[in-house]
Amino acid sequence: xxxxxxxxxxxxxxxxxxxxxxxxxxxxxxxxxxxxxxxxxxxxxxxxxxxxxxxxxxxxxxxxxxxxxxxxxxxxxxxxxxxxxxxxxxxxxxxxxxxxxxxxxxxxxxxxxxxxxxxxxxxxxxxxxxxxxxxxxxxxxxxxxxxxxxxxxxxxxxxxxxxxxxxxxxxxxxxxxxxxxxxxxxxxxxxxxxxxxxxxxxxxxxxxxxxxxxxxxxxxxxxxxxxxxxxxxxxx
Amino acid sequence: xxxxxxxxxxxxxxxxxxxxxxxxxxxxxxxxxxxxxxxxxxxxxxxxxxxxxxxxxxxxxxxxxxxxxxxxxxxxxxxxxxxxxxxxxxxxxxxxxxxxxxxxxxxxxxxxxxxxxxxxxxxxxxxxxxxxxxxxxxxxxxxxxxxxxxxxxxxxxxxxxxxxxxxxxxxxxxxxxxxxxxxxxxxxxxxxxxxxxxxxxxxxxxxxxxxxxxxxxxxxxxxxxxxxxxxxxxxxxxxxxxxxxxxxxxxxxxxxxxxxxxxxxxxxxxxxxxxxxx
Numbered sequence: 001x002x003x004x005x006x007x008x009x010x011x012x013x014x015x016x017x018x019x020x021x022x023x024x025x026x027x028x029x030x031x032x033x034x035x036x037x038x039x040x041x042x043x044x045x046x047x048x049x050x051x052x053x054x055x056x057x058x059x060x061x062x063x064x065x066x067x068x069x070x071x072x073x074x075x076x077x078x079x080x081x082x083x084x085x086x087x088x089x090x091x092x093x094x095x096x097x098x099x100x101x102x103x104x105x106x107x108x109x110x111x112x113x114x115x116x117x118x119x120x121x122x123x124x125x126x127x128x129x130x131x132x133x134x135x136x137x138x139x140x141x142x143x144x145x146x147x148x149x150x151x152x153x154x155x156x157x158x159x160x161x162x163x164x165x166x167x168x169x170x171x172x173x174x175x176x177x178x179x180x181x182x183x184x185x186x187x188x189x190x191x192x193x194x195x196x197x198x199x200x201x202x203x204x205x206x207x208x209x210x211x212x213x214x215x216x217x218x219x220x221x222x223x224x225x226x227x228x229x230x231x232x233x234x235x236x
Numbered sequence: 237x238x239x240x241x242x243x244x245x246x247x248x249x250x251x252x253x254x255x256x257x258x259x260x261x262x263x264x265x266x267x268x269x270x271x272x273x274x275x276x277x278x279x280x281x282x283x284x285x286x287x288x289x290x291x292x293x294x295x296x297x298x299x300x301x302x303x304x305x306x307x308x309x310x311x312x313x314x315x316x317x318x319x320x321x322x323x324x325x326x327x328x329x330x331x332x333x334x335x336x337x338x339x340x341x342x343x344x345x346x347x348x349x350x351x352x353x354x355x356x357x358x359x360x361x362x363x364x365x366x367x368x369x370x371x372x373x374x375x376x377x378x379x380x381x382x383x384x385x386x387x388x389x390x391x392x393x394x395x396x397x398x399x400x401x402x403x404x405x406x407x408x409x410x411x412x413x414x415x416x417x418x419x420x421x422x423x424x425x426x427x428x429x430x431x432x433x434x435x436x437x438x439x440x441x442x443x444x445x446x447x448x449x450x451x452x453x454x455x456x457x458x459x460x461x462x463x464x465x466x467x468x469x470x471x472x473x474x475x476x477x478x479x480x481x482x483x484x485x486x487x488x489x490x491x492x493x494x495x496x497x498x499x500x501x502x503x504x505x506x507x508x509x510x511x512x513x514x
Contacts, residue, residue, distance in 0.1 A: 075416070082412075084431070086508045095427060
């Protein structure tokens with residue numbers, strides 16, 4: 001945490017969110033520094049998505065309390081690419097941005113889809129669609145990137161490629177990132193810090209100090225994974 | 237080892253075609269498929285007339301109809317009546333489309349609008365517009381405005397129903413997306429709502445177009461002094477089945493052509509869709 005000390009992009013204090021009197025988030029405290037990559041792990045129903053939706057401002061009708069500070073520019077990547085099927089790829093990337101076609105093209109080139117500007121989303125593979133969604137998020141130069149299991153629907157090989165791409169893009173654009181995932185390895189490979197949510201509370205935190213080349217055969221990697229799995233209640 | 241396993245593998249490969257896979261989609265499109273049905277009808281009609289199986293007094297032969305149409309074109313009656321009818325239909329259709337879309341937008345985008353508008357429109361839907369004709373004649377007389385309004389009333393309902401349905405079935409995930417990328421209300425309507433409702437609108441348009449010609453028939457047979465319906469009504473008085481058939485064929489051709497037109501628009505405008513039919 002040292003390089004980020006004192007600066008915050010996201011500040012969450014005692015966040016509570018309730019559905020039908022059941023607290024899905026039960027007093028969450030979280031800080032994310034500028035440029036920091038945080039992965040959020042948790043079982044199904046632990047409140048991961050609720051936390052992300054709260055940060056994205058997508059839950060105005062949900063009952064809750066707490067303090068929430070998020071930057072002006074927030075981008076969200078969903079599990080589905082959520083491209084408008086009736087808009088061509090480039091129009092999807094620059095959706096709602098006026099006069100930024102050139103930036104949209106550059107953004108598509110960054111995710112390796114130069115030349116596909118005029119394709120329909122339906123003509124792309126699942127991985128390509130998700131890359132367009134990344135381009136759509138990053139062309140807005142977000143200070144905070146929220147990603148809700150963005151690679152969950154992709155096959156294992158495509159997912160590995162997307163990990164490399166996401167690391168490259170984050171290095172280039174330096175947004176603070178909150179990545180929701182249930183894949184422990186994905187979290188360790190990508191994040192600077194991994195936090196674990198259980199029953200609406202943060203129950204564990206691991207600062208990953210493995211350097212840039214992270215390998216699952218590294219004993220340190222295995223140790224971190226064992227601790228995280230333990231926090232998730234998985235015993236091997 | 238390899239030599240002994242290979243023949244077995246080959247046999248298995250050869251056996252697979254025997255297991256016929258049922259294809260679930262409708263298959264490849266047939267060339268000029270839309271023309272096959274109408275042509276078949278024409279063939280049956282021709283054979284029936286030529287063999288005397290169809291009485292000339294009941295139904296004129298296709299060639300009689302063609303020569304009558306030729307005469308009607310030569311003395312200009314067909315064109316002028318067709319022109320009058322087309323004007324009525326297009327005017328009613330145009331106004332009906334505008335009304336239907338505006339009402340669908342109001343009722344689709346606001347709960348209050350839906351509460352106020354949807355009920356009355358559903359009630360109107362249950363009343364055939366032709367049943368309103370006596371009232372419309374009392375209100376508007378027997379002039380052009382009565383005719384156009386009758387067509388309009390028949391047209392706006394399918395446009396409204398299908399556009400409204402298209403609007404309401406837009407995936408809420410896209411609404412969420414629009415929020416996260418910060419679309420304004422206007423951009424949201426332009427980028428998400430209208431294109432999302434377009435398939436529904438175009439389906440409604442197909443119903444509306446045929447509906448417009450349908451209403452036309454009725455209004456033109458009541459107190460009209462021009463139009464295809466009037467021409468047919470006059471022919472009835474003189475027992476000229478051939479002219480009646482020319483009118484019928486004309487109505488049918490117009491309906492078919494306009495439907496084909498809308499389908500063409502549909503294919504162009506919805507080229508992003510991959511469906512069972514493509």
